[in-house]
Amino acid sequence: MNLIFLGPPGAGKGTLAGLVSKEYAVPQISTGDIFRDAIKRETDLGKKVKEIVGRGDLVPDELTVSLVRERLTQPDAKKGYILDGFPRTIPQAEALEKIQKLDAVVNFAIDDTLVIERLSGREICKNCGAIYHVKNMPSKVKGVCDKCGGPVVTRPDDSRESIMNRLDVYRKQTEPLIAFYQKRKLLKDIDSSKSPGDTLAQIRKVLGPA
Ligand code: ADP
Numbered sequence: 001m002n003l004i005f006l007g008p009p010g011a012g013k014g015t016l017a018g019l020v021s022k023e024y025a026v027p028q029i030s031t032g033d034i035f036r037d038a039i040k041r042e043t044d045l046g047k048k049v050k051e052i053v054g055r056g057d058l059v060p061d062e063l064t065v066s067l068v069r070e071r072l073t074q075p076d077a078k079k080g081y082i083l084d085g086f087p088r089t090i091p092q093a094e095a096l097e098k099i100q101k102l103d104a105v106v107n108f109a110i111d112d113t114l115v116i117e118r119l120s121g122r123e124i125c126k127n128c129g130a131i132y133h134v135k136n137m138p139s140k141v142k143g144v145c146d147k148c149g150g151p152v153v154t155r156p157d158d159s160r161e162s163i164m165n166r167l168d169v170y171r172k173q174t175e176p177l178i179a180f181y182q183k184r185k186l187l188k189d190i191d192s193s194k195s196p197g198d199t200l201a202q203i204r205k206v207l208g209p210a
Pocket of ligand 1: 008009010031032033035052053054056057058059060064084085086087088089092157166
């Protein structure tokens, strides 16, 4: 099953991709996670994208597409995958079409006010990338990851300024993908304003049994 999770930042794509990945036994491929890992390890890629990601701008299409193309050749992606955070522009979507056939695009719909609230309280494990929220989904021990014991921190690009920029970037560059995939009859709309459990139930419904 080749899937895309589409939606604004803070819609819950990453959290749900983790859950769906387990249930449907396909890997979660998050371009955001790949970039954050490269930044943390200070690789060439990391140095190139650090400022862009920090501002909440998009990494250039060419770089992002070649990274995803390479990732999709890995053996674990043969049985399917969830692309979380890719594509984010029409050129990325056009490039992906040339690489592989998709089965569904899950469109996470949510209001801006809720997005801002979620992103302002979001925390992430610096070590394993697990996602938390100070109010809605706190780690059991403050600042310590439930899963790996690593440090749980605020993401540098979850500053107020970067959040507003990412919403703007989403509207201008990513939202046109809704019409793009509607035209291809791949779009499955879900309401992601409720709990992760509720959203997961909706995704099960639109995707069918694992
Ligand atoms: P969020 O969905 O909360 O904005 P992500 O983890 O998906 O966070 O992405 C974080 C950042 O990584 C983005 O703001 C952007 O700078 C970069 N990024 C991720 N995916 C892409 C992509 N497909 N194209 C360009 N840049 C990307």
